[in-house]
Amino acid sequence: MKRILLLSFLFAVLNINAQINLNIGSSAVGSAPVSSFFSYSYVQQIYPKQEINASAAGNITGFTFYVDPSATINDSSNWTIYLGNTSKMTFTSGTDWIPSSQLTQVFAGTVTKNNNKVEVVFTTPFAYNNTDNLVIAVKENSPSIDINNFDEAFKVYPYLQNSTLVYKGDRAVVDPASPPGGIRVDYKSAISITGLTANLAPGCPIVMYPSNNAQFISLSPTITWQQVLGADSYRISLGTSPGATDVINHQTVNGTSFSLSPSIVLNRNTNYYLKVTSFSVNGESSGCTDYTFKTIPPIPANDACSGALQISEYPYTYVQSDGMSSTNNGGFALACANDGMNDGLWFKFTGNGTPYTIKVSPGVASFDPKIGVYNGTCDNLVCVGTMDNNGGGSSETIVVQTTAGTEYYVNVGSYEDSVDKPEDVFTINITRP
Known part of the structure; x- marks a missing residue:
């Protein structure tokens, strides 16, 4: 019994x-x-x-x-x-x-x-x-x-x-x-x-950002993950090869996010391997896998007016796939009174006396482009015109009447005139009669 x-x-x-x-x-x-x-x-x-x-x-x-x-x-x-x-x-x-x-x-x-x-x-x-x-x-x-x-x-x-x-x-x-x-x-x-038995140690966190295999991640991202039931803290490792800890070595974090800025700045165009584990009195989560991501490309060659891409054949089409790596070069393009914009990516052409049509199509919905057209020199730009009629993800088009022999500069930047916002992927098309 x-x-x-x-x-x-x-x-x-x-x-x-x-x-x-x-x-x-x-x-x-x-x-x-x-x-x-x-x-x-x-x-x-x-x-x-x-x-x-x-x-x-x-x-x-x-x-x-x-x-x-x-x-x-x-x-x-x-x-x-x-x-x-x-x-x-x-x-x-x-x-x-x-x-x-x-x-x-x-x-x-x-x-x-x-x-x-x-x-x-x-x-x-x-x-x-x-x-x-x-x-x-x-x-x-x-x-x-x-x-x-x-x-x-x-x-x-x-x-x-x-x-x-x-x-x-x-x-x-x-x-x-x-x-x-x-x-x-x-x-x-x-x-x-x-019918199922839980592990004593908490489970592996699900990383929310950057997602696995993400591209074009900033050099100082904030890493976030889903809260794990039963976890008291978390540990982050980050390296330049699978399982490596050469950037962050099992750093303990009490919340569900960790900002790399300003103490850690990543390298451009580099693959990184991230692992986040959870920890409690019953131990650390096991079997957690690496999340891999790649940082933004090098600064574009046409990031500054002095490096503007020369246009000589028409119709002209260029896909700016590295726009997210542009800088604001310490300021804003303010040549057009009361109509400033970010110092973005630059192009230049020589007019022939006919109208030129410039169209910019963003590749992502989050990018709200603005077109600025100038003549003069890079250190003394003269406003010809700007265009920003639409919102994020929408194309912008401007028609410029040119003077034969005059050099024109085209700036494709984010529309803000007082906030440094990054550019992103876009396609520029320039046509003339």
Whole structure:
């Protein structure tokens, strides 16, 4: 009899320990795992491997979701749950659903709220491989809604941007094989995952900036990462080869960001390897991989007026792919009264007495270009005209009536006349009759 009681106690302890809790103390509510404020919903949520932080692969046998104490879910309780292993980290658009062919149905039936929880035991356990990320998809099939104080009933917590994709509507039950377009949100369900055992040490942080394989990173970036559940601090290493620490050597940081400026300035056009680990009384996260990024190119040859690129053949087209490395050369182009601009990238041509059309098309939405045209000399520019009719990401065009034999300088810079803003990728086209 004692042996039976001991085994029963052991199995109970193992069952309690085989559970991973993710932000179950959250107080916010949202449209996940289902929407209680609409008749029907279909929600996919991605939980990264680093966040789950399981000690090994295993069978997931159920979930517990958490409900606001004042909320009811009587008309939001007909659920179908699907799970999948996925390499996807976030959703790229409102239609970027993980296909139903990659999901396994684990539950279908009615759920109930009990002690502010919804506990679901799967009909069939799901084999989580602990290599990929976990996607949880829930379809709510009830034709009615619940009226709650905060509209939605279930507890959520903020996480990666676009890590959840939500459809909610009142027309019809969703077909997971062809779901309608949804909205992406940056929160997920507070959840307990039954069947998996968590590592004692905290998981590896997800670096938010710079992203892995990012290009054109500034020379003094601020590194940021996602907060890790259970972490007391973090450690940063940065080097010029995989696993190296020649720039930063396991520096301890208490928050979720670290600015390299002003003590550390990186080199231009250089690959760097970044590793961030989390630390607690139970140890340091293990198996964290390097994030690699490359810094901005060298300063462009046409960064200053004195280095302006000579234009001699028309039509002229030039792609300025290294514009983000330009400097302001200690000042602003102020030759045009009350219409200054950043000292950006420079071009020059000799007029022939006909109108020249100059068009600048930015390569990124964040760059708001302005065109300045001058004659004279670099140390004594005379205003011919400027153009800045549109906003970021939009092209600018200016037509200049030239004088034969006169040399003209074209400055493509950021529109601000009192703030040094970097330029970026753009294409310049110059045509003449």
